[in-house]
Amino acid sequence: MSQHTTETYKQTGYSGREYFQQQSPLLGNQFLEDTQLLRGLKRVLPTQVLSDIQSDLTQFGERVITDILELGRASENNPPKLIQYDAWGKRIDKIIVDESWNKLKDIGCSEGLVSIGYERKFREYSRIYQYIKIYLFACSSAVFDCPMSMTDGAARLIELHGDKQMKEVDYKHFISRDPKQFWTSGQWMTEKPGGSDVSNSETIAIDSGNGKTFNLSGYKYFTSATTSEASMVLARDVEDATTMKGAISGSRGLSVYFIKLRKPNGELDRIKVHKLKNKFGTKAVPTAELELMGTPGIRVGPKGRGVPVISSILNITRIHNVIHSVATMRRCVAIVRDFAHRRSVFGKLLKDNLLYLSTLAEMELEYRAGLHLLLDVSLLLGKSECGVVSKGEDQKQVDLLLRIVTPLSKLYTAKQSISVSSEAIEALGGTGYMEDSDIPRLFRDTQVTSIWEGTTNVLSMDVWRTLKQPLTIKYYFQSIENRLLQASGVQNNDTFRKVISIIRESMKLIQSVIDKVMSGDMEYAESNARRFAYLMSQTYMASLLLEHAVWSKDELDAQVAERWCFVKLENGKTNKNSAISFTDVDEKWRETDIKL
Ligand code: UCC
Ligand code: FAD
Structure with a gap:
């Protein structure tokens, strides 16, 4: 932890008088200071894996508060610009980014932010390792985790659906650790008629004549990380652009195409960049509106x-979105906690003010629950990809659980991170509202996590889509029930008993909603989809907090699980000890310097 001091600082003003000078909050090593992360990793990873990756995470935890943070700030301070014409009037459509943005790309590559997940050195645990590095990177990198996430997704798409050439050449660029070889990828779906609903997409793909290469034409309304080397593009297959012969309407007429954006001489290949988006946040990420004008592409998948x-x-x-959201909550909590040790109000430091502590504890609660969900979904992904199952599980169980936990965790943590980062602004007082305090940037950057990659409503409806497969709910309940069983094996623990009982009630409620919908009440399903998805997320998160408390045998973790249940599942009902518990939580934080 950074050095805390209660000493009052003075600064000499113009008149020669000395004025009070507030110390700014400091960030320490973002891996070593994150005691919840250390404990969570200790719970989910085998000892040998943790010991193998610990020194890398430690060095990276230092980099993200030193050189990476500086590069991120430089990128923010010099956002991308579009130059459409050269001095002679030739259309060139060059996106100029700050040199720091390119350096972040090199660092992301050499640190293995994509490759770790595909080298699979730690089999099913590789995803946790990779994603914790991105979690450390996210809030220092001016959202360079955005291009990294799409590159990760493109690598996975090729792994699942790519042809031999893509697997042998393009895939290797995406997962390279050599910055000279490394490529990032975009993901171009959204068009003016719709982002959530892609069924009216106007981009078309026409066979160039050889049955292999297709020419893509259309207007893509949001394309992030447009400086990428490649992209995966949704387009409608047609035989003739004028008559639209061969086109199938709706989303069933769409296919995915892999394109390379530039010709060997570096010029865009039949792509016109019409504008860069003027965004609320993610300012360093170039996001464009562009037109494909016959760009060659190769179909991927059927x-x-x-x-x-x-x-x-x-x-x-969507899992990267969870990473960014949880990372934002953690960064906010880290800054506010440190500030609480440096700022005095009404005669005492904020860290000694019960009301302030209770506000901070609410933020910490959201962060802890989000973190355990992130570890869970990352492990599920690793298991699904590596074909690994735990005792008593089968592969289908892992896959279906992953399928539902992905939208649940994306939609819920996005909203949590928006509210936690908004609270963090207020927690730093007026200075928190100032751009150079860095908190407004975190808030603006995370606001988009509830929009891109599927809005909250769209993902709530996706949850219903996953429940069409009847086994999904069975596995969802089973996974929670396994955690309840573990906890019920712990003798004489009233807190666990209470938590188990609340979770069981929530499971009953979930089942009753499903029964009503299965009886055909689709209006009820649609109008309650968001509330229902929240309930499913919160119930699942409660079981993860409980699992963690059973593992750690720490009374404080049990109180955290209990508090979550009261606040989220019992509609804010509190028990008589809850305020005390949360004071204790912070008291413990102060003392805690947990070593692995
Ligand atoms: O926003 C974007 C990039 C931002 C930058 C990157 C940031 C990354 C975060 C990093 C943090 C810093 S890219 C644009 C993202 N756009 C979306 O997410 C679109 C949201 N809309 C939806 O998700 C809709 O629900 C649609 C597009 C999926 C609806 O399409 P349809 O065709 O109307 O839906 P259907 O008919 O229900 O599904 C068609 C098929 C079905 O399979 P079959 O045909 O076998 O029955 C579905 O089961 O697609 C299947 N399907 C899925 N399968 C649909 N969704 C999924 C899914 N998630 N997984 C597997
Ligand atoms: P709409 O789909 O029109 O949604 C409008 C509102 O309607 C939303 O509140 C939504 O929740 C609601 N709604 C929609 N459907 C339903 C429903 N069934 N039930 C209830 N409510 C519903 N896209 C890309 O393809 N590639 C990119 O790289 C990319 N980068 C982006 C970067 C940024 C910064 C942003 C902001 C967006 C980016 N997008 C990108 C686009 C993004 O994915 C879409 O904006 C998003 O999917 C929503 O689509 P839309 O904007 O068309 O809104």
Whole structure:
């Protein structure tokens, strides 16, 4: 932990008088200071894996508060610019990014932010290792985790659906650790008629004549990380652009195409960049509106299966969204906690003010629950990809659980991170509202996590889509029930008993909603989809907090699980000890310097 001091600082003003000078909050090593992360990793990873990756995470935890943070700030301070014409009037459409943005790409590559997940050195645990590195990177990198996430998704799409050439050449660029070889990928789906609903997509793909290469034409309304080397593009297959012969309407007429953006001489290949988006946040990430004008592309996956094929990217990038959201909560909590040790109000430091502690504890609660969910979904992904199952599980169980936990965790943590980062602004007082305090940037950057990669409503409806497979709910309940069983084996623990009982009540409620919907009440399903998805997320998160408390045998973790249940599942009902518990939580934080 950074050095805390209660000493009052003074600064000499112009008049020669000394004025009070507030110390700024400091960030320490973002891996070593994150005691919840250390404990969570200790719970989910085998000892040998943790010991093998610990020194790398430690060095990276230092980099993200030193050189990476500086590069991120430089990128933010010099956002991308579009130069459409050269001095002679030639259309060039060059996107100029700050040199720091390119350096972040090199660092992301050499640190293995994509490759770790595909080298699979730690088998099913590789995803946790990779994703914890990205979690450390996210809030320092000016959202360079965005291009990294899409590249990760593109690599996975090729692994699942790519042809031999793609697997042998393009895939290797995406997972390279050599910055000279490394490529990033975009993911171009959204068009003016719709981002959530892609069924009216106007981009078309026409066979160039050899049955292998297709020419893509259309207007893509949001394309992030447009400086990428490649992209996966949704387009409608047609035989003739004028008559639209051969076109199948709706999303069943779409396929995925892999394109390279530039010709060997570096010029865009039949792509016109019409504008860079003027965004609320993610300012360093170039996001463009562009037009494809016959750009060559190779179809990936079966014709007409564009949505399910591109979903193999979405199901990865949605987990990256969880990473970014949880990382934002953690960064906010880290800054506010440190500030509480440095700022005095009404005669005492904020860290000694019960009301302030209770506000901070609410933020910490959201962060802890989000973190355990992130570890869970990352492990599920690793198991699904590596074909590994735990005792008593089968592969289908892992796959279906992953399928539902992905939208649940994306939609819920996005909303949590928006509210936690908004609270963090207030927690730093007026200075928190100032751009250079860095908190407004975190808030603006995370606001988009509830929009891109599927909005909250769209993902709530996706949850219903996953429940069409009847085994999904069975496995969801089973996974929670396994955790309850573990906890009920612990003798004489009233807190666990209470938590188990609340979770069981929530499971009953979930089942009753499903029964009503299965009886045909689709209006009820639609109008309650968001509330229902929240309930499913919160119930699942409660079981993860409980599992962690059973493992750690720490009374404080049990109180955290209990508090979550009261606040989230019992509609804010509190028990008589809850305020005390949370004071204790912070008291413990102060003392805790947990070593692995
Ligand atoms: O926003 C974007 C990039 C931002 C930058 C990157 C940030 C990454 C985060 C990093 C943090 C810093 S890219 C654009 C993202 N756009 C979306 O996410 C679209 C959201 N809309 C939906 O998800 C819709 O629900 C659609 C597009 C999936 C609806 O399409 P359809 O065709 O109307 O849906 P259907 O008919 O229900 O599904 C068609 C098929 C079905 O399979 P079959 O045909 O076998 O029955 C579905 O089961 O697709 C399957 N499917 C899926 N399969 C649909 N969704 C999924 C899924 N998630 N996984 C597997
Ligand atoms: P709409 O789909 O029109 O949604 C409008 C509103 O309607 C939303 O509130 C939504 O929740 C609601 N709604 C939609 N469907 C339903 C429903 N069934 N039930 C209830 N409510 C519903 N896209 C890409 O393809 N590639 C990119 O690289 C990319 N980068 C982006 C970067 C940024 C910064 C942003 C903001 C967006 C980016 N997008 C990108 C686009 C993004 O994925 C879409 O904006 C998003 O999917 C929503 O689509 P839309 O904007 O068309 O809104």
